[in-house]
Structure formats: C-alpha cells, structure tokens
Amino acid sequence: MRLKDKAAIVTGAGRGLGKGIALKLAAEGARVVVADLVEENAAAVAAEIAAAGGAAVPARANVARRDEVEALFAAAVAAFGGVDILVNNAGINRDGQLYKMSDEDWEQVIAVNLTGTFYCTRLAARLMREKEYGRIVNIASMSWLGNFGQANYAAAKAGVVGLTKTAARELARKGVTCNAVCPGFIDTDMTRGVPPKVWDIMVGKIAAGRAGSAEDIGNVVAFLASDEAAYVTGEVINVSGGMVL
Ligand code: NAI
16 A cells, blocks of 8 residues: 555546556555546446545546646546545547648647646646655657657657656655656557557567556556655656567
C-alpha cells in the first residue's frame, strides 16, 4: 500500500493502459478519479476498483477541452480533497504519412496528446505547488524520437517530453516530481488495430519476446507515483521489454 490515501487522477482510464494504471494505483491504496471520454467505461473501471475494496469515482472528461479539465479537477477536489498524483495517459493516434496528413489528423492528435497534457498539468501544478507535494506521470511514447507514419503523434509525444522536463525543473523545489513513461509495444485496443503482419514485426523487435501489458506500465507508474521516487524527476523511462538496447 505504497500510495495509501493519496488522491489520484488518471486520464483515459476507461480502458487500455489507463485502466491498468488506475487498477494498480488503487491496489496500492490510492483513491482514484477514473477519467475518460467514454463515461460508461470510466464507470465500469471505477466499479471494478470498488468491488476489489478500493476507492474510485468515475468522471467523464475530454482532456482537449479546458473547461472539462477544470470540471474534472473540481470533481477530484470535491471527492478526495485534492490531487496528489496526476497520470496524463489519455492519447489517440491518427497515423499516416506526413505528405498526405490532413490538418484535422494533425490538430486532433496535438489537441488530445499534448494540449490535454498541458491543461491537466497546469492545474495539477497549481494545486501541488500549494501543497508542496505531488507526482505527475506523463505517458509519452518511444515514438517521440520519430516514427514512420506518426508525424503528428511523434510531435505531440516529443512535446510531452519537453513539457515533462520543464515541469520537473519548475516544480522540483516544491516537492513535485514530473516524469515521462514511454511504453514500447503494449497489447491494448490501440495496438490491436495493427495488421497481424505488423504485430509480428513489432513483437520480433522486443528482446523479451512479447508485447507488454497494461500491468507492466502500471507497475512503473506506481513506483514513480510513490514516495520512494521522490528523487526521480525529469526522466524519460522506456518500458518496452528491451525494444531498443
Ligand atoms: P487506448 O486507445 O486503448 O485507450 C485510450 C483511452 O483514452 C480510451 O479509453 C479513450 O476513450 C481515452 N481518450 C481518448 N481521447 C480522450 C480525450 N480526449 N479525453 C479523455 N480520454 C480520452 O490506448 P492505449 O494503448 O491504452 O494508450 C494509452 C496511452 O499510452 C496513450 O497516451 C498512448 O499514446 C500511449 N502509448 C501506448 C502504446 C501502446 O503500445 N499501446 C505505446 C506507447 C504509448
């Protein structure tokens, strides 16, 4: 119970990695606001946490909308008295080669992955500075270094890395850490969308010989969210089963 009674927000927690992260934080004793664009998924995850004896409330929020992020944080404060842990996990991809990428695909991916992370992190920074305690974990991607067909996604995730390191510098003396986790190839609905051939190529690149799981990511996020990680900030941590060594 490393996170006993800490109040956490996990965005995009209705399924996939966000769900795995929310379940893990709750299992470690955190009270979790399960935030997602899809209300019924958020409710189902919150119910799963409650059924396991944990504390959680669901919240519908589109992180790309500042007003909805403000309402989300207000709900978290109302439910749990504050926000000790923020996990910016909500993300989308709209892959396609740069030369034929539409404005809409560019803007949507930047809006959710980067601007959404900014809106949430700014509000968290205000609360956490005041409390002189906080843990912010941003889910980036190894694609931030550039990836074929992912100009929008790579740009957004590289932006998240820059935001992470800046937040780390600005908040360190206030007892707030900010780190990025870069999942490699993880088995979620997002990756299930790739053709079987691509799946095999991706898994072939992984030293561990398997795609990652939401639990693999949740374990690392829980560490970064804990008091044990007080002296870890501004880091970009790959969790990939040895995809790039
Ligand atoms: P997913 O597509 O399975 O789940 C994403 C969740 O975010 C969904 O529940 C969705 O409803 C929610 N969401 C989407 N847009 C939202 C918005 N505007 N506001 C609030 N919630 C929103 O995706 P997955 O695989 O779980 O990915 C989670 C994060 O991990 C993303 O940031 C993704 O970029 C990142 N990631 C995933 C990898 C993978 O292999 N699955 C690899 C590297 C990074």
